[in-house]
Amino acid sequence: MSLVDSKKMFEMAYKNGYAVGAFNVNNMEITQGIVSAIAEEKAPLILQISRGARSYANIDYLKAIIGVVVAQNPDIPVCMHLDHGDTFETCKQCVDDGFTSVMIDASGKPFEENIEITKQVVEYAHDHNVVVEAELGQLGGIEEDVVGVSQEDIGKHLTDPEQAIEFIEKTGCDSLAIACGTSHGAYKFKVEPTLAFDVISGISEKIPGYPLVMHGSSSVLKEFKDLINKYGGDMPNAMGVPESAIGEAAKMAICKVNIDTDLRMALTAKIRQVFSETPGEFDPRKYLGPGREAIRKMVKRKLQVLGCSGKAAECA
Numbered sequence: 001m002s003l004v005d006s007k008k009m010f011e012m013a014y015k016n017g018y019a020v021g022a023f024n025v026n027n028m029e030i031t032q033g034i035v036s037a038i039a040e041e042k043a044p045l046i047l048q049i050s051r052g053a054r055s056y057a058n059i060d061y062l063k064a065i066i067g068v069v070v071a072q073n074p075d076i077p078v079c080m081h082l083d084h085g086d087t088f089e090t091c092k093q094c095v096d097d098g099f100t101s102v103m104i105d106a107s108g109k110p111f112e113e114n115i116e117i118t119k120q121v122v123e124y125a126h127d128h129n130v131v132v133e134a135e136l137g138q139l140g141g142i143e144e145d146v147v148g149v150s151q152e153d154i155g156k157h158l159t160d161p162e163q164a165i166e167f168i169e170k171t172g173c174d175s176l177a178i179a180c181g182t183s184h185g186a187y188k189f190k191v192e193p194t195l196a197f198d199v200i201s202g203i204s205e206k207i208p209g210y211p212l213v214m215h216g217s218s219s220v221l222k223e224f225k226d227l228i229n230k231y232g233g234d235m236p237n238a239m240g241v242p243e244s245a246i247g248e249a250a251k252m253a254i255c256k257v258n259i260d261t262d263l264r265m266a267l268t269a270k271i272r273q274v275f276s277e278t279p280g281e282f283d284p285r286k287y288l289g290p291g292r293e294a295i296r297k298m299v300k301r302k303l304q305v306l307g308c309s310g311k312a313a314e315c316a
C-alpha cells in the first residue's frame with residue numbers, strides 16, 4: 001500500500017466511535033517505536049511532521065523513513081500529515097513533497113483572514129488530491145513556535161460551533177481542529193482540566209459525520225514525569241489531559257488526536273534513567289533503544305484509549 005489520505009480513516013472513526021492517533025516524528029527511533037505499536041495493535045496511522053521537524057531532520061530523511069514504514073507494513077494505512085502549516089507556501093511545499101494531508105493553522109488570524117488563507121490551501125491541496133485540516137479557536141500552551149493562551153483564558157477562546165459551521169462551509173476544509181479545552185506542551189494546566197464536550201456536540205449536531213481534531217492531547221503520563229524528575233530532570237508541575245477525557249472525545253466527533261509531548265517525555269525519561277544508572281555508557285543504541293521501547297509501550301496503551309486498535313483493515 002502507498003501512503004493514503006485520512007478520508008477513509010475519519011469516515012470509519014466517526015461511524016464507529018473511535019479516533020486515529022496522530023503522532024509527531026522527528027527521527028528514526030521515535031518512528032520505529034510508534035510503528036511497532038501500530039503493527040502489533042493493527043491500527044491506522046497518521047505520522048505528522050511539524051515545520052520544526054522538517055528543518056531539524058531534513059524532509060528527505062523523514063520521507064525515506066516513512067517510505068520504509070509503508071513498505072514494511074502493507075496492511076496498515078499510513079497518512080503523512082503536515083502539523084501546523086503556517087502559510088500557504090509551507091502547505092504548498094508539503095503537497096509538492098508528497099504529503100497526503102496538510103494542516104493550515106491560521107487560527108491566530110482574524111476569522112475572515114483565516115477563511116481566506118484556508119480556502120487558498122484547500123484549493124491547491126484538493127487539486128493535488130491532498131486533504132486539509134484547518135483550525136478555529138485558540139488552544140492553551142506552547143508547541144514549538146505556536147504560542148497559545150493561558151489556562152485561565154482557555155475558556156474564552158473555545159471554538160464557537162456556529163462560527164465553525166460557517167468556516168467549514170466557506171473553506172471546504174476536510175477536518176477542523178477545535179479548541180475544546182486542550183492545550184499544547186507539558187505544562188498544559190495548573191488544575192486538572194475538564195473538556196468542553198458541548199463544543200464537539202454543538203458542531204456534530206449541525207454537521208453530522210464531519211471529522212474534528214483535538215490538538216494538545218498528551219496526557220503527561222505520571223510514569224514518565226516521575227522518571228524524569230527522579231533522574232535529574234525538572235518537570236514537577238507538568239500536567240496533561242486525562243486519558244478518560246480523551247477516550248470520551250474519541251467516541252464523539254473527534255476523529256484525530258495529536259500526541260507529541262507524551263512521545264518526547266517517554267524518550268527523555270528512559271535516556272535520563274540510563275545515563276543516571278550507567279554513567280559510563282556512551283553507546284547511543286544503549287539509551288535510544290530503551291527510549292524507543294518506552295514509546296512502543298506508551299503508544300500501544302494510547303491506541304487502546306483512542307479505541308483504534310484492530311481498526312487498520314476497515315480504514316484501508
Ligand SMILES: [Zn+2]
Pocket residue numbers: 084143184215216258
Ligand atoms: Zn497542535
